[in-house]
Amino acid sequence: MSTDSYTSRPVLRPLIERFGFPHLIAMTLAVVAATILLGVAAKATGSGLACEANWPQCDAGPFNLLPANIPSFYEWFHRFVAMFAGFAIIGSAIAAVRLPNIDKRVAALVVAGMILTPIQVVLGRETVTQYTMGILGLHFWTAVLIFVLFTVATVLVWQSRLTSTHVTTALGFGAIVLPFHVALSPLVIGDITDYSPSMQMAQYGVTLGLLAAVIVATMVGRRRFESNRLTGLLSATTVLALLVIFLGRRAVMTFNPALDSLYLATAALLFVVFVVGIRQVRHAPHRSSDA
Template sequence: MTLVVVAATILLGIAAKATGSGLACEANWPQCDAGPFNLFPANLPSFYEWFHRFVAMFAGFAIIGSAVAAVRLPNVDRRVAALVVAGMLLTPVQVALGRETVTQYTMDILALHFWTAVLIFVLFTVATVLVWAPQLTSAHVTTALAFGTIVLPFHVALSPLVIGDITNYSASMQMAQYGVTLGLLGSVIVATMVGRRRFESNRLTGLLSATTVLAVFVIFLGRRAIMTFNPALDSLYVAVAALLFVTFVIGIRQVRHAPHRSSDTRQ
């Protein structure tokens, strides 16, 4: 549940930025621009920013609650506890960066705000996979790789590089692309973690690790290309995305023939 709320917060943040609502609420933080004590939005742009903050507040409570529960419950894997506690420690940093996007709104602060949110998402994704690891099989590796193969072309198609020749890179398009971004990131994390647990082939596990590295590069280059509109970055983005697609396909083929571990020895 916490992972879902974190993902929703990221996408709502993208919506606020894409609609130019980041400086709505009359640039007040944490207040807005209407109602008692200026706690509520006065117009639609302010609503986007206000609703993003509202969901982010619940995400913060969920993160803190998950961390406290993970530490207090004796049957929780210590690795899971460490991951969610790290997410909790990053939360006040993310809140402070959110405030700075309103009071200063520089590109560097905006980038830090985004990547900190992505890091929290990754921490909770890894923790979730660890929790479900005993139930995840080699079939889930294939499914994760297949999912990555399907969504990766959408990541490119929804970028300004392609969609800009068809229609505007609107707020809905940006939310869709970043939704694909989170799905892509989740798929490579699942494939890599479960693959390392279920297969003995060093070649396969190395290939799965490569998908994670390449996916991070695709996401980074895709975002840089959006922010800078640099033709060189556009070309590099497409090239790395194509390499990742090929890696996904090879990974699916290798999963079918790779030897399984005789036991679930943890890596």
């Protein structure tokens, strides 16, 4: 056994040998998604300024490390899960760089996520100490970018096991959840009930699912099919989904009638593209190899 193999084994290999790098990256993606949703919950419940606006401390227990009430608990638990997400991101990046046979693109993506993580931590602190809409926006979109980086990395790691069926499934999932994205927005739900914290969490959960669906459909579709028309259509789903998410968030923040109409029109167009994409997948020629 070589010296390099011996020295690296205690650090990385026991975990990787038990679960495998594909499962490590998938777990990291799940924790990142959970952190985002908990952050939405903290904002929606007005808990971002709980913990007496302390950071990283809270407002109870030894050294003020624990929450004193329910609003503080939301903020504290968000930070607690975010800490584990940070460890998972760093661990995934180290594993991707040090382990053999890891795609360089995967390593680049997770390292980029690791670089963004301390920036996200600083932005999280600023949401507590300043709580301006600009900082909240940067905090949200940085989190989404980290989620996208790890989603793309996860698809790359698992791509050999993903088939044309997964493209159809991803497009179908997108077509199913997109109406919920609209229905849970203040434009629709506001006429029925309040845009409550639970509604906000549900809509942002749909947002992450929609993002993941278009990424899977686009990446796997480009790998599995030869049709330029189909791959172009799949790429359009990603662009439209990002626009829907952006406009949907602006609709929540500004209540601008023009943006509201553009949001609804873009969502309708994306739904049509999903349906057309599902039909195209059924008839598109498959690639003879993955090369």
